Amino acid sequence: MDEHEEKERFRRAFSPLRASGGVLTEVFEMTTRKERRAPRAGKRLLVIALTAALALALAAAAYAADLFGIRALLVPGEGRVSLTQFQAIPEDLPPETYAKAENFLDAWAEWKAWRDEYIEKYDPKGSVGCGYDTGYGVRDETMGKMLEQIAAEHGLALQGGVRAGYVNVAWSSDTTGLTGEGFYTNEELAELTASFAGSGSIFAETPVGFDKVYWFPEGNFCVSWYYELPGGEWITCYGCNSRYDVLTNSREVGTAALVDSASFKARSHTAPDGTELTILSNGQEAYIYAWLENSFFAERVSSDIELTDEVLDDIADTLIYSRIGK
Incomplete structure (x- = not known):
């Protein structure tokens, strides 16, 4: 030969x-x-x-093959994940969904590049915020105008600052033992999600408890709820929905830094409503996310008890993803 x-x-x-x-x-x-x-x-x-x-x-x-699916959540160079801003897009998304997600990332990259250069050159002394969500990093009027311009050019809305009267918050009277304005039973909270999340309650069954639920006028929302194991232990689940047409920043929800992102094993899972999910887990911490038609949904699951595939599948199946954003 x-x-x-x-x-x-x-x-x-x-x-x-x-x-x-x-x-x-x-x-x-x-x-x-x-x-x-x-x-x-x-x-x-x-x-x-x-x-x-x-x-x-x-x-x-x-x-x-995106076997290391943490890339969708891991903020480059910062060693942390973001539940409110996806960081990478898989190429096999439906064309319409991919275009929306790509437009979002392009807008954020444009804003971040301009913002960082402006701050380095002029070192504005104003406090972060200036009437905008602090995650944007706006420090003066010039920055605010440029942020609005970039968002408008990409057809995106801005998420306002987290201030009284802007974000709506609700708590569970069943979980906290408190009553009054802003407190609801677990069943009422589950049903309340229909008023801001989409076409109906996003829960297939009422959770055993809630930490809090909050939502914004532009359509983004977060739900912090509890899942009960057969032994009675509670697992914390924190899910956030971010619309593709809202320029959401990556710091709306803070999460702990990942010591070893490679320890997370990725697998796919199909929810009962047919939604394709990605589940990442290292046994003690897990992330579940879905590329929906109009938004990106990501959820963090944390526990001191081992998170088995069976438990994570059951947690994932508690939500009705097809109702979100509709």
Whole structure:
């Protein structure tokens, strides 16, 4: 077998692994170089090179398949996740959904680049906010006008500041033992989600308890609720819905920094209503997210007890995603 035939055989053997042809050619050339004084070294080099090529190919295939789905939530360079602003978009989304999500990311990237350059150049002394949500990082009138301009050019609404009368908040009287304005029973809170979340209650069944529920006029909302294990222990679930047509920042909900993002294993799950979900878990902490027609929904699940796949599937199935944003 001549060198050309050997090279083609090498390519065919590794092509299913999706490594680039250039990489495989380079590895092949490395392994077929002849050294007269060290004939046995070639075999060892071949094994090492093939192993390296295989590892590279598998890593590339894993990245392409989004087996490390934490990328959708992990804020680059900050080591934390965001429940209110997705960070990456899978290529296999429906074209209409992809276009909406891409437009959002383009707008945020444009604003962030302009904001950072402006702050570095002029060092504005105003306090962060200036009537806008503090997560935008606006410090003066000029920045506010540019934020509004960028949002308008992309057809996006702005989420206002978290101030009295702007964000609506409700709590559970069943969970807290308190009553009065803003407090509802668990059943009433579950039903209340129909008034701001979409076409009906987003819960398939009433949770055992709520921490809080809050929503904004533009359509974004968050629900913090509890799931009860068979043994009676409660698990905290914190879900946020962010519309593609609202320029939401990534700091609306704070989450702990991820010590080891690679420890999260990703898998897919289909909810009873047919919604395709991604579930990420390291056994103690989990994230569940879905690319919906008009919004991105992400939820953090945390517990001191091991989170099994069965428990996470049941938590995921508690929500009716097809009603959100409709």
